[in-house]
Amino acid sequence: MLPHLWKSTAVSGILSLIVGAVVLAWPQKTLLFAAVAFGVYLLITGVTQVIFAFGLHVSAGGRVLLFISGAACLVLAMLAFRHFSWGDDATAVYLLAIWIGVGFIFRGVATTISAISDPHLPGRGWSIFVGVTSLLAGMIMLASPLGTIVLLAEVVGAWLIVIGVFEVISSFRIRKATQHHGG
Numbered sequence: 001m002l003p004h005l006w007k008s009t010a011v012s013g014i015l016s017l018i019v020g021a022v023v024l025a026w027p028q029k030t031l032l033f034a035a036v037a038f039g040v041y042l043l044i045t046g047v048t049q050v051i052f053a054f055g056l057h058v059s060a061g062g063r064v065l066l067f068i069s070g071a072a073c074l075v076l077a078m079l080a081f082r083h084f085s086w087g088d089d090a091t092a093v094y095l096l097a098i099w100i101g102v103g104f105i106f107r108g109v110a111t112t113i114s115a116i117s118d119p120h121l122p123g124r125g126w127s128i129f130v131g132v133t134s135l136l137a138g139m140i141m142l143a144s145p146l147g148t149i150v151l152l153a154e155v156v157g158a159w160l161i162v163i164g165v166f167e168v169i170s171s172f173r174i175r176k177a178t179q180h181h182g183g
Contacts, residue, residue: 006175013167020160027153031093037156039077039096042103046073049110058121062114069110073103097149101141108135 023030049070053063076099112131115124141148 006171006178009167009174010171013164013169013171016160016164016167018164020157020162020164023153023157023160027150027157030157031149031153039081042073042077042100045103045107046070046075046077049073049107056114057118058114059117062110062117065110065113069106072106076100076103093149094145097141097145100149100152101138101145104134104138104141106138108132108138 023033047070049066051070053067053070056063056066058066079095079099108131110131111134112128115121115127115131118124121127
């Protein structure tokens, strides 16, 4: 399996580079794509937080906040996808930008309070940092929904290019290691 790993890593890297370049070249035209991706993000975040609400060893208040945050993210994701099915893309992108902001705020508050309330949480400092950062990002999103969603699309495009470059480089290293070890 290792001899084929470099190929899948290379393909993944090349696809990341292509998608990142397209997003950066046409951020306005790829906003709908970015909005859908953020809707998926809200969906995944919501499911994860609901699972964590029942699975993590945190205070009862932390569990409640994680559950409420997760449920809110799930509702926002479903509403976003409902608007996309109506065909009003501009409204859907605007509403999704607002919903992303609200989702970031809920996640930020839940993550920060959970981390603060559990002094034995591994990576507690990082959890507090992520929570506060998410809260601030949500506030910025609500202050300027359309402007920040364009910025988010551009950040996603740049990040995809960075990931793609690292995956392509990694694929060559995997290939070299496989050949070196007789694979």
